[in-house]
Amino acid sequence: xxxxxxxxxxxxxxxxxxxxxxxxxxxxxxxxxxxxxxxxxxxxxxxxxxxxxxxxxxxxxxxxxxxxxxxxxxxxxxxxxxxxxxxxxxxxxxxxxxxxxxxxxxxxxxxxxxxxxxxxxxxxxxxxxxxxxxxxxxxxxxxxxxxxxxxxxxxxxxxxxxxxxxxxxxxxxxxxxxxxxxxxxxxxxxxxxxxxxxxxxxxxxxxxxxxxxxxxxxxxxxxxxxxxxxxxxxxxxxxxxxxxxxxxxxxxxxxxxxxxxxxxxxxxxxxxxxxxxxxxxxxxxxxxxxxxxxxxxxxxxxxxxxxxxxxxxxxxxxxxxxxxxxxxxxxxxxxxxxxxxxxxxxxxxxxxxxxxxxxxxxxxxxxxxxxxxxxxxxxxxxxxxxxxxxxxxxxxxxxxxxxxxxxxxxxxxxxxxxxxxxxxxxxxxxxxxxxxxxxxxxxxxxxxxxxxxx
Amino acid sequence: xxxxxxxxxxxxxxxxxxxxxxxxxxxxxxxxxxxxxxxxxxxxxxxxxxxxxxxxxxxxxxxxxxxxxxxxxxxxxxxxxxxxxxxxxx
Numbered sequence: 344x345x346x347x348x349x350x351x352x353x354x355x356x357x358x359x360x361x362x363x364x365x366x367x368x369x370x371x372x373x374x375x376x377x378x379x380x381x382x383x384x385x386x387x388x389x390x391x392x393x394x395x396x397x398x399x400x401x402x403x404x405x406x407x408x409x410x411x412x413x414x415x416x417x418x419x420x421x422x423x424x425x426x427x428x429x430x431x432x433x434x435x436x437x438x439x440x441x442x443x444x445x446x447x448x449x450x451x452x453x454x455x456x457x458x459x460x461x462x463x464x465x466x467x468x469x470x471x472x473x474x475x476x477x478x479x480x481x482x483x484x485x486x487x488x489x490x491x492x493x494x495x496x497x498x499x500x501x502x503x504x505x506x507x508x509x510x511x512x513x514x515x516x517x518x519x520x521x522x523x524x525x526x527x528x529x530x531x532x533x534x535x536x537x538x539x540x541x542x543x544x545x546x547x548x549x550x551x552x553x554x555x556x557x558x559x560x561x562x563x564x565x566x567x568x569x570x571x572x573x574x575x576x577x578x579x580x581x582x583x584x585x586x587x588x589x590x591x592x593x594x595x596x597x598x599x600x601x602x603x604x605x606x607x608x609x610x611x612x613x614x615x616x617x618x619x620x621x622x623x624x625x626x627x628x629x630x631x632x633x634x635x636x637x638x639x640x641x642x643x644x645x646x647x648x649x650x651x652x653x654x655x656x657x658x659x660x661x662x663x664x665x666x667x668x669x670x671x672x673x674x675x676x677x678x679x680x681x682x683x684x685x686x687x688x689x690x691x692x693x694x695x696x697x698x699x700x701x702x703x704x705x706x707x708x709x710x711x712x713x714x715x716x717x718x719x720x721x722x723x724x725x726x727x728x729x730x731x732x733x734x735x736x737x738x739x740x741x742x743x744x745x746x747x748x749x750x751x752x753x754x755x756x757x758x759x760x761x762x763x764x765x766x767x768x769x770x771x772x773x774x775x776x777x778x779x780x781x782x783x784x785x786x787x788x789x790x791x792x793x794x795x796x797x
Numbered sequence: 798x799x800x801x802x803x804x805x806x807x808x809x810x811x812x813x814x815x816x817x818x819x820x821x822x823x824x825x826x827x828x829x830x831x832x833x834x835x836x837x838x839x840x841x842x843x844x845x846x847x848x849x850x851x852x853x854x855x856x857x858x859x860x861x862x863x864x865x866x867x868x869x870x871x872x873x874x875x876x877x878x879x880x881x882x883x884x885x886x887x
Contacts, residue, residue, distance in 0.1 A: 345878065347832045347843045349885040350804055354874065408856050411876035597883040665887075 353594075357412060360567035361629040362595060364602045365622050366416040367403050368458075368543035369612065370550035370558040371395050373422040381431040385444045388427070392419060392448045392457075395557055395612075400453040402609045406602055414602065415764075419449065420548035420560075421459035429471030435478035442482035442489045449488040456531075458548035460491040463538070466500040466787065476506070479513050483528035484520035490531045490546035494538035496733040498740045502536065502788040507733065510534050511726030511782065515749060518718065522751035525759045529748040530681075530713065534729055536736030536743045541616050542672040547744060558615035559607045560672060563599030564622040565591070566631050569659075573637040584638065585658045592619065592662030600667040618672030619663030620708065621655070623683035625766035631655075631676050632685025643678075643686055644695030652676060653706035673742055675708025681761060681768035682713055690769045697728075697771050705735050710744035715759045715768040718751035725749065727778035730788075738791050800829070800878040801848050801855075803862065807871025809840040817844070817873065820865055824858065825850045840871065845878070 356362035376387035396419055403417040421427075424441055432438045442460055449457040460482055462472040479491050493510055496502035514529055521528035533547045540551020543560035550558070572591040576583050599617040607614035623631045632643035638651045656675040664670055678700065680686045689695035697714065704710040710732045729745045736743030750759045753770055760767040803821075805813060814831075821828060826846050833842035851858060859875040866873030 344830070344845070345802070345881045345885060347834060347841060350802055350843050350881050351806075351841060353881050353884055354804060354806075405856070408859060409877050410880040411874050412880060594884045598880060601879055601883045 354411070356565070356568045360565070360571045361624070361626060362565045362568050362598070363413040363415050364599055365562045365564040365620070366418050366543050367399070367414060367602065367606050368418045368420055368548055368560045368562070369396055369399050369610070370420045370541070370554055370560060370615065372550055372554065372556045373427045374552070377427055377430055379430045381437055381440065384428065384431045385440060388441065388444050389448050392421065392445070393452060396452040396454065398610060402606060406605050406609070410601070412598055412602065416455055418454050418543070418545060418548065419452070419457045420543070420550045421445070421457065422550050422552065423459060423461035423463055425462035425469070425472045425475035426552065428475065429469065432471065432474060435474060435481055438475050438478035439482045439485060442486050445489050446486035454488070456488050456490050456545040458490040458492065458545050459550060460489050461493060461549040463494045464503050464506045465494050465497040466503060468503070468506055473509070476509055476513055479532060480516040480520045480528065483517050483531055490548065492533045492535060492538065492547045492549060494535045495729065496536040496737050496788070498537060498737050498794045499790055501790040502730065502733045502737055504730065504782070504787050505785055507730050508723070508726050508782050508785075510729060511722040511724075514725050514747065515722040518749045518751050525753070525761065526718070526748050526750045527761055530746065530761050530765050533744050533746040536733040537741060539672055539742055543618050544620070544622065544673060546746060554615070555613055557612045559603055559610065559612050560615040560618065561599045561603035561606070562618040562620050562622060562672065563595050564620060565595040566621045566623050566634055567628045568595055569621065570628070570630070570634045570637050573634065581654070585654060588655060588658035589662035592659045593666045596663035596666035614669070616669045616671030617663075617667040619660055619667070619670055619674040620672070621659055621676040623677060623679065624764055625682055625684055627684060630683045630685035631678055632683050632689055636685065642692050642694035643689040644699045648699065649702050649706055652678070652703050656707045673708045677709055677712065678703055678707055679713035680771075681715065681766040682764065683766070687766070687768065690771060697773060701731060701735070704732060704743055705739060709742065710736070712744065712746050713748070713765065713768060714746070715748045715750050715770045716773045717754045717770055718749050719754070720749045720773050723777070723779045723782045724773060726782045728773075730782070734788070799849065801846050802876050802878050802881060803844040803846055804874045805840065805842040805866065805871050807840055807866070807869070809835055809838060810870065813840060813869060813871060814842065816865060816869055817862070820862065821846060824853055826858070
């Protein structure tokens with residue numbers, strides 16, 4: 344029988360330490376909607392998503408109420424639209440019309456984001472892939488809730504440098520198209536290396552083609568819980584530190600597993616995975632950077648940060664794996680700058696630079712995330728930053744991502760406010776030396792030698 | 798099966814248990830176990846209850862208990878047992 348202290352512990356995690364289930368994401372395959380007629384395609388997409396997701400939000404709220412655990416976001420991911428729209432879309436406007444359909448249905452079923460305005464081009468681009476990529480700036484400027492992602496490389500295929508170059512330009516253009524809102528469009532656009540098919544987190548969620556027709560994926564979160572647990576073992580050695588993180592991660596993940604199973608049962612949709620994540624929010628006490636400080640750093644970014652993050656990420660996985668029957672997605676600590684008050688403080692104090700962030704992405708679950716840079720940053724420089732990050736993912740056989748926002752009209756020293764979960768960010772300086780000749784070479788970087796395992 | 802945990806946390810005062818128990822009795826909710834403690838003047842109580850015979854919907858009971866808590870000046874939560882069970886038992 345559960346005792347009073349265990350009940351109090353759980354409820355304190357929820358009320359005082361921001362324990363929550365960050366997202367229930369319903370993955371929906373749109374492959375059976377494919378049609379060569381654009382109007383019919385849009386109609387089929389609308390109906391398939393609406394029918395599958397009409398009870399998603401109410402079911403999430405019901406589970407939240409019965410177990411007393413906040414479920415912050417209810418979201419949808421769909422099959423990469425480049426695959427779905429290829430037969431019908433001949434212009435960027437055609438593709439953008441699908442984005443509008445996704446936005447409309449997202450509003451109607453009440454989800455706050457819908458992901459999958461995506462293309463998978465790790466080795467090459469079909470004409471449809473390229474057209475979708477070129478439509479991203481328009482699509483993100485005429486919609487509110489649509490998120491876009493592009494997979495540019497993988498350990499198995501190498502890096503598609505043509506697509507890396509194009510994405511640098513598209514990020515810049517998206518920033519221009521949404522400059523009235525501080526280039527907000529770029530906050531909903533992410534590029535990947537080794538993108539997972541079952542990621543529940545935005546902006547990078549899409550429903551991979553290897554997935555079932557519908558699937559429930561859940562992302563948990565609890566940086567505040569880990570920080571509080573660590574505050575009780577200050578000064579102890581690494582063994583104690585690691586054990587504490589593992590135990591806490593286990594508890595947090597068990598809640599995700601419970602919510603995933605309940606949602607799956609109530610919606611009649613199979614359970615996919617739990618994403619074992621430490622996902623921060625701008626709320627005080629919900630910060631991954633604060634955990635790094637609790638481990639012993641003055642600020643995130645100080646020497647030792649990469650090692651601290653590596654152990655944190657590893658222990659979160661070790662604790663979480665046993666708590667869930669299936670794990671997947673990104674799984675690990677997220678280090679977005681604008682969505683984490685501790686990271687923002689570190690940037691403002693001068694402790695954290697773009698280069699240190701890049702090093703940190705070698706050992707955590709994603710990449711350069713929610714980083715605001717000056718609006719006059721060149722497209723080729725953005726491509727260079729992306730190529731570096733893709734290389735880290737490719738060589739280390741892990742997912743890496745870049746979600747960078749060149750804020751048009753703003754420069755270093757200014758801040759940009761995205762609002763809500765996206766937070767605010769100080770604009771960070773970028774290395775000013777050119778990589779034009781590198782980016783303009785064209786073609787692709789071959790897969791690394793250790794990818795040949797057959 | 799399907800037990801519900803009711804927790805009451807707040808400043809200790811006369812009649813907290815009585816008020817909560819009266820509500821539960823009126824709504825055909827059976828109490829199976831009660832434990833309580835007072836930490837630094839704060840009242841912490843946990844009840845394991847069976848809501849299978851209750852006429853009202855779970856959400857309604859949770860809302861009414863929350864309202865009752867606000868009236869007494871304590872926080873009353875009503876949660877299904879699984880969340881605690883999952884978190885603390887392998």
